[in-house]
Amino acid sequence: MIDLRMVQIVWESPLGTAASSRPWSDPRAPVLVRGTVAGAATLVGATLVAVAFTEVGHSLGDNRAFLAALLTLHILTGAFWVGSFYPLFEVAGEPEGHRILYRFGQVAMGTVAILALAGLGFAWIAVGTITGLTQTAYGVTLLAKIVFVAMLLGLAALNKLFFVPALRTGEPGAARLLKRSIAFEAALVLVIFVATATLTSVTTPPMNLD
Missing domain, CATH: 1.20.5 (Single alpha-helices involved in coiled-coils or other helix-helix interfaces)
Known part of the structure; x- marks a missing residue:
């Protein structure tokens, strides 16, 4: 210093x-x-x-411009999704909250698709082979992250297909179940953040080991 x-x-x-x-x-x-x-x-x-x-990080390798574009999209869409948790949690208890939640679900479908495609594209370039995915620390950590993201997507689908419609029809306990699901989503995001920090700070992608 x-x-x-x-x-x-x-x-x-x-x-x-x-x-x-x-x-x-x-x-x-x-x-x-x-x-x-x-x-x-x-x-x-x-x-x-x-x-x-x-x-900084792994986007400084080959195909830098493409990797930077994928990473930027991934961060922006991820921030949009994660940043929605608290306001959605709050609005779930409001009388007309189901309208906002329904509209968010429509917007989030496209956002989550971009998030997933950008993340998978970056991961494919970074890993490149099945061997790199299963036999390197980076690949194994990435697999763990993908599992948690899949769980997160499952909760999001549960909200959209069941809890929000139940809230709209006024079913007893719907708001409580929806809030609990959103809280679980936030907890999963913390685990994903830990996996992401490990990927970027501790492990090295196979593309940088050549």
């Missing part, structure tokens, strides 16, 4: 590029301003935050 030469090396690396871009792309900045301009500024800020993640 006090060696200026080392500090300069860090700032001139991809890590320095990512760190210096994030303060300018903080999407919380326009939170006190309302309207179209604030919404656009927030979207641009969130996109720049996602792009900053492409400056």
Whole structure:
């Protein structure tokens, strides 16, 4: 921290590029301003935050532009989904909450499809072979992440197909079951975050072992 030469090396690396871009792309900045301009500024800020993640990690390998695009899409769609948990949890207990939940389910279908395709595309390029998926630490950790994501998708489908319709028809206990399902989704996301941190910080993808 006090060696200026080392500090300069860090700032001139991809890590320095990512760190210096994030303060300018903080999407919380326009939170006190309302309207179209604030919404656009927030979207641009969130996109720049996602792009900053492409400056470090495994997206710096071959096919960098394609990997960066996939990672940006993956982060943005994941943030949209995860960021919806708390407001959906709150609105589940509202009298007309089923309308918002139904509309979210329609939007989320496309969002989740993009999330999954971008993640799988990035994973395929990073791993490349079945052997790399089953016989490397990166591949095994990725498989574990995929299992938890599949469980998350299962809960999301359960919400859309059963709990939200039950809430709309006023079935007893529907709001409680929906809130419990959303809470389980949030818990699974924490586990997925741990797996993702392991993939990016501890293990190395087979494409970088050649």
